Amino acid sequence: MSETLQPSFLVIDDDTSLLRILGRGLTNRGFTVLSAENPTQALALCKEHQPEFVSLDLKLEHESGLHLIKQLKQLSPNCKIVMLTSYASIATAVDAIKLGAHQYLCKPVDIDELLNGFDYSPVDDSESANITQLSEKPTSVKRLEWEKIQQTLQAHDGNVSATARALGMHRRTLQRKLQKHPVKH
Template identity: 55%
Template sequence: MNEEQAHLLVIDDDQTFNRVLSRALAQRGFTVFSAHDQAQALQLADAHEPEYVVLDLNLDGASGLRLIEPLLEINPNARILVLTGYASIATAVNAVKLGATQYLAKPAEVDAIVKALRVDEVDIESAIGTATMSVDELEWQHIQRVLGEHDGNISATARALKMHRRTLQRKLARAPQRGA
């Protein structure tokens, strides 16, 4: 890394996870800033122009992918890693198309995150694993794809999926566990 520590922005609405990850990344030589929502993330990005961003896919029920474009407008050279509790090929491809440089499934070790931030090529299969998906995981993947197609708009996604908005919000709030 440079003599001056690289700025890294961690964006995750789970405050405990955010704090632990931020502390661990700071111990590895980054100057870390933490955001828990989209507005705070953009404010910190504007103030510090981070070279690296670790972005949670699901920010309090909204798609974190919506932040990729504005973050890249602030710093076009930023390396954005999308971190998610549930990984799917559809969201990985969508994240990369939007400008993310990496995509990892939680739980991810801090050293794996640091390595992914520095590597140029995305290995989607290793990022999401190759285990057979459950019905809940397939449903989640489909919901994420439709949510992405509607730019994170919950109401439009619910209409497209022909389900009630509150039902969709409940499904988004409890992501299925891998292999469950």
């Protein structure tokens, strides 16, 4: 009787609590889970284990996860990569897909959404009924704008004037947008 191997899954994120949560959820779904908090760990684990699935955070501590896609694909050519981000934008989504990512998802995601991003279907049909469709939660343009503003504001250390210049909008317009509550997905 032959033993089936568990599919391997590499989770790359600098948020250790997210690594734990995704790791636990994926282990419960039958995956062998590898976790990396930085690009160096990620590339070493990918080279050694050649995972079938990779969850990659867009914004790692001091660099963009976009730069890792090509290297990960070279180390494990058959892996599927899903880019996760809290700072979604159309430009980074297009870049991620062009570089070889299979899908681009906005955080927070649950295990079902993540696996759906890979078009992963478990062997057990009862589990596949629980996977949600991506089209049920499209990200609105207003939400993308809010996230871009927040990302740019963070990149400029909270400086509203510098953020407004970088976004090409008037400072007062930006201040009004910042006073509003975050837009729902």
